[in-house]
Amino acid sequence: MKKILSVFLVPVFALFFSLNAKAESLTLGWAAWDPANALQELSKEFTAETGIDMNFEFVPWTSFADRMLNELNNQGKTFDLLIGDSQWIGAGAVYGHYVKLNDFFDANGISMDDFNPATVYAYSTWPKGSPNYYALPAMGDALAWAYRKDWFNRPELQSEFKSKHGYDLGVPKTWDELYDMCTFFQGREIDGVVRYGAAINTERGSEGITMGVTAAMYAWGMEYEDPNNPYSMDGYFNSAAAAEAVEFYRKMYEDCSPPGHSDAYMVANLDAYKSGQVAFQMNWYAFWPGVYKEDSDGRESGFFANPCQNVCAATLGGQGISVVSYSDKQDLALEYMKWFARPDIQQKWWDLGGYSCHMDVLGSPDFVDSAVYAQGFLDSMGIVKDFWQEPTFVELMLPMQERIHDYVVNGKGSAQEALDKIIEDWEEVFEADGKI
């Protein structure tokens, strides 16, 4: 009997202890997209070095904010590390969701001077620009454009375009040029198939149309508020130039987008481009490695930063990595962050398809030639602008989504009315938050 028992019990105990021995693990939350897979791959090295297992929960973009912000508001312990959107930094800091990292950075020789200043400002600091850090810049990103280089290179299209518009068909330098090119391709038959101009952001549910329309508004010189009088938005956010940009975006939607592109964001834009429907797609840099790799059947993709108009500017994307203050494993999470901040790991991160914000990587002489979209990324990161990063950013985002969608897609009212109403909504939010 003893023998029989030992035969069964020994493996059971062995399994039990081996599981306990490997009990050190961390859970990291992020959106489900290509860079997340790259990070999962990269993190195997962390596990190999430290023995700490990494678990990942990647949530689709459509429910990413809902899922993660619910988790933080409920003080959940699911995540030890969170790669949250740049706009969450205010809420993360003010409501105590994120651990303040200044002491940890000082103790471990991590300097924010080693990271791209625009990314530090956008992803790490609260109040904005102050030396209070709640995240380490993890994934630099901005809204940019991909185009069908193979179509652009066709001599017959080049000459037709030049005779029509008087300049070469190529990377558009302004939004006006972008519009000319989009309309040039709209409804055009290429290789026996009808093609369209551009797949632009029009999504209603989360942040899509706001991210898209602000790419135009920033290029027209829009500011959210009076730089000398915070939260005073009248005449800035609803300036004549800002309204003109919104009108222009509607014109792009009306004249250049494929039929049915009325609720489209990242995936829908990618689909429209990959299926050969459109000449241009608006999207985040994060997707360009995948788009470039998947070029086949004669498709050749080119990439460029957001075109200028009155000024040069681009919509900021990207995220910083934060330690969740409700985690019981903050020490392990900080260990991961220390590892992730290392220049050699940052280089591997870029090599795998992540967008490092480390100056050693971005400043390396090989960087620009390391990928076809690298120069565009560098250009964009120098001109990025972000949406409000206030703790109430969701309350600020929702009316903008509704009003802009109502005007751009639905054609209701005018651009000026939409912007005026957004300011009214925002003032109400700021008043409730005690900011006005």
Place this chain on the structure above:
Amino acid sequence: MKSAVKKFKGLSDKAIAWIFITPTLILLLAINIYPLVYAIRMSFTNFYANKIGREPKFVGLKNYKKILGKEEIWEKMQITAHFVCWTLVLQALIGLGLALLLNKKFKGNELLTTLIVLPMMLSPAVVGVFWTYLYNPQVGLFNYVVNFFYDFGVFDMLGSSTLAPWSIVIVDTWMWTPFTMLICLAGLRSIPNYMYEAAEVDRASKWQQFIHITLPSVLPFLLLALLFRGIENFKMFDLVVELTSGGPGSATELASINLKREAFEKWKTGYSSAFAVILFVTIFGFGNVYVKVMNKIKDR
């Protein structure tokens, strides 16, 4: 054991009834009544569930006044009313028609019934995604079928503020008409044959038989089905979110979608509790009136 039986035997009928009812009552109190009372309490405060550490303040009827005075809320209510009314009308007419058809005996009757019932067994999320593709102006079947009968050209059901409210009505009708049909079918099958035999002896026409026998007999069933559908559609959320996310703009933003955005995206807990109470009272009020009318019809 014997003493237990003895003890049990000693209990009055009322006590035994309480023993059976109590677990249900506790569950009902815990998961229905308590949250309702809590929500009512919250509706008088300025509570934000995401603002940790900020004590909610009592604001009296401020939230209610704000909601009832807000033009946008009335717009959402109108959108909801449009959706509820049209889905009920269409589901009543088509559901009753199908039930009358399937009440006849013919070959393949059972197979056809099963096929018709299939949509309501699907998940609303799946139906939403599936219809998004059907409505796609480039590759969707819907445009193709409509243009087959009359050439409207390319039209975007989900991207037009005129068509989008109808697009959600169509999908809900497609999905839930089988439910109305099933209930009506149960009603039709409960009508005894001798009533029709007697009517035929009296030389009543088919139309007269329908008006004087079929319709009065099936009406309580139909009204019950419409009550269920009305309550469900007043709270409709998932299907519409999948189809339009409330867009274009706010053309299909039903009251429940707006409530979710206020409660779990903006985290205006006090305000959204007040809105939830208003919606609850509306449904409860309408439901009560409706049940009274239904009972009167039944008693006739």
